[in-house]
Amino acid sequence: MQWRVPLFEPDLGQPEVDALTRVIRSKWLTMGEVTAQFEQRFAASVGCEHALAVNSGTAALHLALAAADIRPGDDVVCPALTFVATANAIRYTGARPVFADVASLDEWNVSRATLEAVTTPATKAVMVVHYGGYPCDMASIRAWAQERRILVIEDAAHAAGARASGRAMGNWGDFGCFSFFSNKNLTTGEGGMVTTQRGEVMGRLRRLRSHGMTTVTLDRHRGHAYSYDVSELGYNYRMSELNAALGLVQLEALGPRNVQRRELVGQYRSNLENVPGLSVPFRRARGEAAHHLMPVLLPPGCDRRRIMERLKETGIQTSIHYRPVDTFTAYQDAALGPCAHLPLTHEIGARQLTLPLYPSMPAKAVDYVCDHLAQALQDA
Numbered sequence: 001m002q003w004r005v006p007l008f009e010p011d012l013g014q015p016e017v018d019a020l021t022r023v024i025r026s027k028w029l030t031m032g033e034v035t036a037q038f039e040q041r042f043a044a045s046v047g048c049e050h051a052l053a054v055n056s057g058t059a060a061l062h063l064a065l066a067a068a069d070i071r072p073g074d075d076v077v078c079p080a081l082t083f084v085a086t087a088n089a090i091r092y093t094g095a096r097p098v099f100a101d102v103a104s105l106d107e108w109n110v111s112r113a114t115l116e117a118v119t120t121p122a123t124k125a126v127m128v129v130h131y132g133g134y135p136c137d138m139a140s141i142r143a144w145a146q147e148r149r150i151l152v153i154e155d156a157a158h159a160a161g162a163r164a165s166g167r168a169m170g171n172w173g174d175f176g177c178f179s180f181f182s183n184k185n186l187t188t189g190e191g192g193m194v195t196t197q198r199g200e201v202m203g204r205l206r207r208l209r210s211h212g213m214t215t216v217t218l219d220r221h222r223g224h225a226y227s228y229d230v231s232e233l234g235y236n237y238r239m240s241e242l243n244a245a246l247g248l249v250q251l252e253a254l255g256p257r258n259v260q261r262r263e264l265v266g267q268y269r270s271n272l273e274n275v276p277g278l279s280v281p282f283r284r285a286r287g288e289a290a291h292h293l294m295p296v297l298l299p300p301g302c303d304r305r306r307i308m309e310r311l312k313e314t315g316i317q318t319s320i321h322y323r324p325v326d327t328f329t330a331y332q333d334a335a336l337g338p339c340a341h342l343p344l345t346h347e348i349g350a351r352q353l354t355l356p357l358y359p360s361m362p363a364k365a366v367d368y369v370c371d372h373l374a375q376a377l378q379d380a
């Protein structure tokens with residue numbers, strides 16, 4: 001389908017082509033110096049001491065949970081208004097994801113109060129999501145978690161470049177987890193990153209990333225290591241040099257591209273202000289958002305499928321973020337879902353619509369989308 005306004009389009013150009021060409025000519029493709037450099041620069045951009053590059057955001061979440069020693073019998077609280085990977089990663093460890101509702105119909109993030117409401121003695125960690133790149137209230141969540149000796153993992157998949165109180169998202173919790181999937185604000189095609197201030201877990205994270213082995217291929221290639229031991233069951237979550245090279249180029253452009261996103265979102269907000277029945281969430285957002293998504297809340301009872309069809313007819317691609325995780329077939333287990341205690345999550349899940357947003361989106365396209373959305377709502 002040829003969209004007039006696609007939901008998303010990645011910003012990739014000659015600098016990415018050049019970076020990939022350099023890696024290919026170097027003949028070293030697996031995790032090596034380029035990946036190490038990407039880790040260092042990414043850590044610096046977040047203000048964290050350490051960063052570990054992996055091959056997906058899901059792998060980042062899984063490794064953070066493993067490093068936090070989450071295991072069967074533990075509960076980990078997370079939102080249900082998220083991509084399924086958040087909860088899946090918790091299940092990989094054998095722990096149980098326990099869903100917390102979002103704060104309000106304006107703030108689509110979990111809060112200290114909604115986390116508290118589902119916390120039990122088995123709660124070992126919370127995994128918060130900065131929905132759409134809008135920061136959760138981390139100061140209050142962190143203080144509460146510290147009091148209760150609960151670990152905080154940030155699923156910062158939407159939040160690359162976002163900050164609150166001058167501190168980068170991904171640097172508020174014990175671990176920050178980023179995704180560099182194709183449609184994220186910073187992309188490596190596929191990829192992810194764990195950030196942390198906790199140097200003592202880095203050795204373990206490195207081993208778990210590569211089969212539990214005590215040395216990596218580059219050390220052996222350089223003659224630094226004769227052999228290796230396998231100290232525990234690990235995974236293959238390594239990033240390749242090709243992905244890391246893309247990441248380095250994309251990291252340079254992240255700040256300016258997030259500014260472009262912010263301006264487009266400002267235009268959307270003022271265009272949509274007076275559309276009857278429609279609301280745009282995060283009116284009172286804190287800090288500097290990464291503006292990963294452009295979500296709106298349709299009027300109650302509105303036929304969303306019909307609105308999406310109408311927009312499609314005019315060449316506008318839209319999407320839904322998200323169907324609540326507890327409603328998926330794979331979550332129909334007595335201990336997991338469906339959950340009756342998530343009224344706001346379910347209401348948003350039914351009324352949410354995501355409009356096109358990407359840094360190179362023309363201002364005219366924003367007007368085009370807003371006009372057609374207003375018209376479709378009027379006709380509905």
Ligand SMILES: *Cc1c(COP(=O)(O)O)cnc(C)c1O
Binds near residue numbers: 057059192
């Ligand atoms: C994209 C995303 C992930 C998973 O990232 P992958 O790189 O696709 O594994 C996790 N959580 C959220 C909220 C996401 O949007």
